[in-house]
Amino acid sequence: MTEPSAPSITGYHAHIYFDAGTLARAQALCEEAARRFALAMGRVHQRPVGPHPDWSCQLAFDAPLFGEVIPWLALHRAGLVVFVHPLTGDDLRDHRDHAIWMGAVRPLKLSIFSGEPEAAYEQ
Numbered sequence: 764m765t766e767p768s769a770p771s772i773t774g775y776h777a778h779i780y781f782d783a784g785t786l787a788r789a790q791a792l793c794e795e796a797a798r799r800f801a802l803a804m805g806r807v808h809q810r811p812v813g814p815h816p817d818w819s820c821q822l823a824f825d826a827p828l829f830g831e832v833i834p835w836l837a838l839h840r841a842g843l844v845v846f847v848h849p850l851t852g853d854d855l856r857d858h859r860d861h862a863i864w865m866g867a868v869r870p871l872k873l874s875i876f877s878g879e880p881e882a883a884y885e886q
Contacts, residue, residue: 770851770852770853770856771851772826772849772850772851773825773826773850773851773852774823774824774825774826774849774850775823775824775825775826775828775829775832775833775847775848775849775850776821776822776823776847776848776850777796777821777822777824777832777833777836777845777846777847778815778819778820778821778822778845778846778847779792779793779819779820779821779822779840779843779844779845780815780817780818780819780843780844780845780846780866780869781817781818781819781820781843782817782818783809783818785842785843786807786809786818788841788843789807789818789820789843790807790820792836792839792840792841792843793807793820793822795839796822796832796835796836797822799835800824800828800831800832800835801824801825801828802822802823802824802828802832803822803823803824804820804821804822805820805821805822805823806820806821807820808820813872813875814858814871814872814873814875814876815846815869815871815872816869816870816871816872817844817869819846826849833847833863836865837865840865840866842866843866844864844865844866844867844869845864845865845866846862846863846864846865846869846871847862847863847864847865848861848862848863849861854876855873855876855877858871858873858876859871859873
């Protein structure tokens with residue numbers, strides 16, 4: 764029996780989680796990452812957005828940069844939680860099955876990917 768082929772990864776999102784007390788640290792980390800690497804820094808959200816349970820800022824980058832960006836984040840995250848997922852075209856699996864966490868694993872609101880109303884946060 765042959766295994767199904769793995770999905771193609773076109774890029775990654777790294778979500779930096781923070782709160783009011785770590786906002787400045789998170790913003791500085793994201794801005795420094797944007798200066799160092801060819802990536803796109805998203806807005807600094809001071810509220811939960813999408814499936815994310817905490818305030819966050821997204822760093823989006825192409826797959827070939829993974830080996831540079833992820834080790835740098837691991838060494839410079841300064842205690843912040845970082846959630847990383849690939850971009851394969853399957854949002855649910857990317858966030859649930861292919862997730863990489865630095866720091867505490869946080870519950871995500873995964874049901875937003877299935878269209879269920881009033882979704883609770885899930886592990």
